[in-house]
Amino acid sequence: MLFFIRRKPALSWMMGLALMHWAQGAGAAQLAAYEAPPFDPGERLVLDPQELKWIKENPQVIVASMQFPLYLFKNERGQWNGLNNDILQRIAQMTGLEFVHRESFSPDQLLAMLENGEADMTTTLAMNDERRDFLSFSHAFGGSGWVFVGRDGDCAPHSLEQLNGKILALPARHALEAEIRRDYPAIELRTVKTYGEARALVESREAHATIENETGVHLYPAGQLRVGRSLEGKWEPDYLAVRQDLLPLLSILNKALEAFPAEEMRALRSKWMAGIAPSQAPSVWLRVSRWGYWCVIVVVLFGLLSLLWNRRLQIQIDQRLKAEAVLNDQLMLQRALMDAMPDPIFIRDLEGRLIMCNKSYEEQFATRFEKLRGTRLTDSAVFPPATAALLHAEVMEQLRTGQSRFVDRQLMFGGGLRDIYHWSVPFYGADGQLRGLLGGWIDAGRRWSRGEQFLA
Structure with missing residues (x-):
């Protein structure tokens, strides 16, 4: 609501310009009515x-x-x-x-x-x-006078003398035809049937000008033509x-x-x-003013559309930022839960690359996650080569079959042979597609110690 309240002046301005344009045609409607x-x-x-x-x-x-x-x-x-x-x-x-x-x-x-x-x-x-x-x-x-009609942009004649050596288009048997032929023989007369044909010749530059009654000439669309001055001393009762x-x-x-x-x-x-x-x-200033009205209207409309579009984008950005904040909170909680677990935990993608691990995993191998990110077991030195190859093959087999694994086993670590309880399970996305493998292990000694504590 605040957005529209702030834009009321712009809307009022645009409506005022539209009313001004409508008023320009009101005079003609009054005459017709x-x-x-x-x-x-x-x-x-x-x-x-x-x-x-x-x-x-x-x-x-x-x-x-x-x-x-x-x-x-x-x-x-x-x-x-x-x-x-x-x-x-x-x-x-x-x-x-x-x-x-x-x-x-x-x-x-x-x-x-x-x-x-x-x-x-x-x-x-x-x-x-x-x-x-x-x-x-x-x-x-x-009665009324006679006026010259020439092409817009050309120098309009002010008198018949200025048409010497030029083409003047007139309807056949025009009232001034005989007088022009007699008194201005240097003017090249081209006769046609109607005033409309004479105007067409001027518009196509086949004639320099024509002559029409000053009352009727202003009722035709201007097009590329321009009404010039009256013929001095020529009056038509x-x-x-x-x-x-x-x-x-x-x-x-x-x-x-x-x-x-x-x-x-x-x-x-x-x-x-x-x-x-x-x-x-119309003068140059009047024509510029008319174009100016339309330009202002177009700019105002474009500005309003831009404001509406920017407002829509801002709402989408705010929604996305809120969603990202919620997602970051979930990731931070997930990270905190993983780091709180005392046993090593890892997550690998569909190609066996490490994408996440907890603090215990880092401590087991005295390294940082940033050094292990994106590596396969065969790419790092956390396990002896034979152990790394064996574990990587098991990971890829699980990803292929989708089977979980829970097993007591002995594995060769960098510090020697150890008895562990090894587990790993495939995990899926919200769309039901396999995303990777989640796993970890527990030292057998710690496992039995926890069992004895539980039984006690």
């Missing part, structure tokens, strides 16, 4: 007889629509949504018109639908000379573009925009644009 209050349809727009007749004859208006984030896009249910869709719905309430979207997938395809009469109007086109040849544009109801042969429709739309309540327009733009402001690429 924001719902503007429903509009009051109010009174119908006052239109002249020609306009009313046109609406009666053309109640349904086909809108060529290309997905453009925030302005016009399909939601997860496949329904059209966005700022421009809300404006069209409000105009529908004011006029009685029904706006039907027909999807296109590139600026070139969208323009072709209008040129071929497959659609009546669109909501996402910027004005230029080419488009004014076959389209009429309504009153502006907002928001228009409703209508085919030139549909002038009554243009007049109706202009009257609707003029009568559009300013408060409602602000509410609509706030609904979709709040919190989506052009921002510069």
